[in-house]
Amino acid sequence: MKKILFTLFTILCVTTMNAQHNQxxxxxxxxxxxxxxxxxxxxxxxxxxxxxxxxxxxxxxYRHIDTAHAYQNEANVGQAIRESGIARDSIWxxxxxxxxxxxxxxxxxxxxxxxxxxxxxxVDLVYFHQPIGDYVGGWKEMEKALETGKVRAIGISNFxxxxxxxxxxxxxxxxxxxxxxxxxxxxAQRKHWQEMAKKHDIKxxxxxxxxxxxxxxxxxxxxxxxxxxxxxxxxxxxxxIRWHLQEGFSVIPGSTNPAHIRENIGAFDFALTDAEMQQIxxxxxxxRYFNMSYEDQKRWFGQWNPTD
Ligand code: NAD
Numbered sequence: 001m002k003k004i005l006f007t008l009f010t011i012l013c014v015t016t017m018n019a020q021h022n023q024x025x026x027x028x029x030x031x032x033x034x035x036x037x038x039x040x041x042x043x044x045x046x047x048x049x050x051x052x053x054x055x056x057x058x059x060x061x062y063r064h065i066d067t068a069h070a071y072q073n074e075a076n077v078g079q080a081i082r083e084s085g086i087a088r089d090s091i092w093x094x095x096x097x098x099x100x101x102x103x104x105x106x107x108x109x110x111x112x113x114x115x116x117x118x119x120x121x122x123v124d125l126v127y128f129h130q131p132i133g134d135y136v137g138g139w140k141e142m143e144k145a146l147e148t149g150k151v152r153a154i155g156i157s158n159f160x161x162x163x164x165x166x167x168x169x170x171x172x173x174x175x176x177x178x179x180x181x182x183x184x185x186x187x188a189q190r191k192h193w194q195e196m197a198k199k200h201d202i203k204x205x206x207x208x209x210x211x212x213x214x215x216x217x218x219x220x221x222x223x224x225x226x227x228x229x230x231x232x233x234x235x236x237x238x239x240x241i242r243w244h245l246q247e248g249f250s251v252i253p254g255s256t257n258p259a260h261i262r263e264n265i266g267a268f269d270f271a272l273t274d275a276e277m278q279q280i281x282x283x284x285x286x287x288r289y290f291n292m293s294y295e296d297q298k299r300w301f302g303q304w305n306p307t308d
Pocket of ligand 1: 039040041042043066067129157158181182206207208209210211212213220237238252253254255256257260261263264
């Protein structure tokens with residue numbers, strides 16, 4: 001009897017550990033399916049901290065990791081993926097190129113170096129991290145990388161500076177981006193950029209979904225969100241992430257805390273009503289937490305380059 005109970009307990013533990021939480025996928029404008037939810041690893045120090053966070057996420061059911069050359073932790077992300085025991089083709093890996101890697105004769109080589117750092121044969125999504133430098137020339141090589149299968153989707157990040165910067169890439173591109181990554185959360189819902197993206201069936205992926213570190217938990221303390229959370233017996237973070245999912249955004253909350261990592265994927269375990277979605281939509285005040293001017297971005301981001 002003891003043995004049977006132990007076996008049942010073990011099966012239950014393994015099932016819970018591998019729970020997929022009925023995750024959802026977005027179909028991109030090139031037909032590729034992307035897991036809608038993932039772990040972001042911005043500002044997680046390279047080494048054990050990144051490795052352990054990614055492994056915890058994968059063991060908790062996450063199937064999407066968002067890194068960048070600029071985060072300087074791609075090698076640890078790749079190592080955790082390779083050592084997770086999970087099939088490579090069921091994990092979505094995103095990374096981003098820095099402006100010094102854009103240009104004809106440069107971008108394809110930079111993608112090869114990225115694959116080397118990750119220790120992977122292909123990467124699922126590559127973004128241009130910032131709208132600075134020769135992104136028009138570089139995009140031609142992003143299109144080639146997509147066509148040769150080194151990359152399954154190509155996107156732009158932070159091109160929400162103004163319409164003219166957005167159009168200078170999106171309107172001239174032979175292959176339109178599949179996805180755009182921008183700051184987006186209940187306090188800054190980015191309605192204009194939702195309209196711009198819709199024109200070419202470009203999906204939106206939200207960074208700072210919980211407001212980011214500098215928000216000091218402001219959205220997590222919002223009374224409307226907490227009232228909804230209480231009604232469902234869920235947490236404020238789960239409600240915010242659930243709102244993103246039901247809006248059709250991709251969402252990549254960051255954390256190194258195993259309890260938060262597990263909590264955040266619990267957003268798949270309940271649903272918000274139409275009225276609750278509307279209540280959260282009404283919190284929009286287009287108030288971003290990252291407010292550096294484009295001129296300052298060019299100055300600061302142009303000054304610094306990631307090492308290989
Ligand atoms: P976030 O909004 O995901 O917030 C992270 C903060 O929330 C951390 O301080 C974390 O400890 C805390 N947190 C996480 N889960 C919590 C929970 N359940 N309860 C309470 N607190 C919780 O901000 P982020 O990590 O900066 O952004 C998400 C990801 O987006 C990044 O990791 C990165 O991958 C990406 N990103 C991209 C850009 C870009 O320029 N493209 C910029 C910023 C972030």
